Amino acid sequence: MRERIHKFNLNNKYIVLDINSGAVHVVEDVVYHILDYYDNKKLEDIIALLEDRFDEKTITEAYEEIKILVDRGILYSEQANRMDIKYNEDNIVKALCLHVAHDCNLRCKYCFASQGDFEGDRSLMNIEIGKKALEFLVENSGNRRNLEVDFFGGEPLMNFDLVKELVHYGRELEKKNNKHFRFTITTNGLLLDDDKIDFINEHMDNVVLSLDGRKEINDNMRETVSGDGSYDIILPKFKNLINKRKDKAYYIRGTFTSYNLDFSKDALDIYEKGFKKISIEPVVTEPDKDYALKEEHIEAVLAEYEKFSKDYIRIKREDRDFLFFHFMIDLDQGPCLAKRAVGCGAGAEYMAVTPEGDLYPCHQFVGNEKFKIGNVFTGIEKEELRERFKKANIFNKEECRNCWARFYCSGGCHANAYHTNGDIMKPYKIGCEMEKKRIECAISILANEEN
Numbered sequence: 001m002r003e004r005i006h007k008f009n010l011n012n013k014y015i016v017l018d019i020n021s022g023a024v025h026v027v028e029d030v031v032y033h034i035l036d037y038y039d040n041k042k043l044e045d046i047i048a049l050l051e052d053r054f055d056e057k058t059i060t061e062a063y064e065e066i067k068i069l070v071d072r073g074i075l076y077s078e079q080a081n082r083m084d085i086k087y088n089e090d091n092i093v094k095a096l097c098l099h100v101a102h103d104c105n106l107r108c109k110y111c112f113a114s115q116g117d118f119e120g121d122r123s124l125m126n127i128e129i130g131k132k133a134l135e136f137l138v139e140n141s142g143n144r145r146n147l148e149v150d151f152f153g154g155e156p157l158m159n160f161d162l163v164k165e166l167v168h169y170g171r172e173l174e175k176k177n178n179k180h181f182r183f184t185i186t187t188n189g190l191l192l193d194d195d196k197i198d199f200i201n202e203h204m205d206n207v208v209l210s211l212d213g214r215k216e217i218n219d220n221m222r223e224t225v226s227g228d229g230s231y232d233i234i235l236p237k238f239k240n241l242i243n244k245r246k247d248k249a250y251y252i253r254g255t256f257t258s259y260n261l262d263f264s265k266d267a268l269d270i271y272e273k274g275f276k277k278i279s280i281e282p283v284v285t286e287p288d289k290d291y292a293l294k295e296e297h298i299e300a301v302l303a304e305y306e307k308f309s310k311d312y313i314r315i316k317r318e319d320r321d322f323l324f325f326h327f328m329i330d331l332d333q334g335p336c337l338a339k340r341a342v343g344c345g346a347g348a349e350y351m352a353v354t355p356e357g358d359l360y361p362c363h364q365f366v367g368n369e370k371f372k373i374g375n376v377f378t379g380i381e382k383e384e385l386r387e388r389f390k391k392a393n394i395f396n397k398e399e400c401r402n403c404w405a406r407f408y409c410s411g412g413c414h415a416n417a418y419h420t421n422g423d424i425m426k427p428y429k430i431g432c433e434m435e436k437k438r439i440e441c442a443i444s445i446l447a448n449e450e451n
Helices: 029-034 043-050 056-071 127-139 156-177 194-203 215-221 231-245 264-272 295-318 337-342 383-390 414-421 429-450
Strands: 005-010 013-018 024-027 095-099 146-152 180-187 206-210 251-256 277-282 350-353 358-360
Touching: 005 429, 013 029, 013 429, 024 029, 024 429, 029 043, 029 056, 043 056, 095 127, 127 146, 127 156, 127 350, 146 156, 156 180, 156 194, 194 231, 206 231, 215 231, 251 264, 264 277, 264 295, 277 429, 295 429, 414 429
Parallel strands: 095 146, 095 350, 146 180, 180 206, 206 251, 251 277
Antiparallel strands: 005 013, 013 024, 350 358
């Protein structure tokens, strides 16, 4: 039976989520306990079941309050299946991940891109392909004005002259086509210098800086080509970039593995070094790797998220600028149902472009030929593959249909599903458990902030 509410007690708040309407209720403990029985017991039965905790008057008043919420359609609301959901019928492309370099100057042990070459030849994108990629985006964006471009690798600073040329070319295309490019760059920082920092800060709407946290954690996984640690090289460069960047967007983006299940210490260490926008992502890799996250680690990981949520609340009371990506949630005006059901848009409105101009659903599918969806010169060649990704929504995924978190996670990451289960329609189980806990933490944090 499909659940219609999800309730939890976290960070001193009793919270009830109405799954289908998205309404979130912070309630008293009597309401919280009545909801264990409300859907299938009469009032007199509930009074008998809870009489050792609450008096009859308190239970009756709370029961009536619940009934008002139900009548208003914000508790126990219904949601019909939408197997035929319409999504991106015009095949609009709004974002590209440009792999300007299939090469890297780090040898990170957990790298999904095979240390930058994506299991192919090490190569750099040329200007012809880069320009054609931007033109492809404009030509396939329909009436959409705001477009996203992420300069990615490997390590994009290894081809930074191209990045600069493409930014300037993008500005020319903007004027001619009434578009606006939002540029982002993701970098390990080894090649940062003052000139690159100044250009990035002037032209990049967002910057993603790769750092795993504490020096010993970072250097264990993120080694240079010579086998040395990268922490001492990149930390001062990141500080220089952020100090000059002022109030423009950025993220320090780390990865946690089985070696640092206490990853909140890494987030806090990054914060103590002066960085306020932080993301620490779980590694996804083959289960035989010694650093892989396995089911046996889940209990510790979920406890760590809860622990960090308490630290987060404490710090946010003093520093409103502190942000942890996975504790950010918008309860006021989420996207439309179709977008909430499909998620990131990989393979439909978001694609990755290789140095050769080949198109893939996202950066994590690059190198797997059966997911090559087309080319920037010839366009989309596998419409059936695009349709497959468009239909990979929570109403078509069996494991998602009855999950309380479905409208928040949108079915999870397609790549993680494929790499762990061989099927984009079968979500990554460990990832699902982590996502559900992060959602609970995020809502409990908001409840405390509102209070």
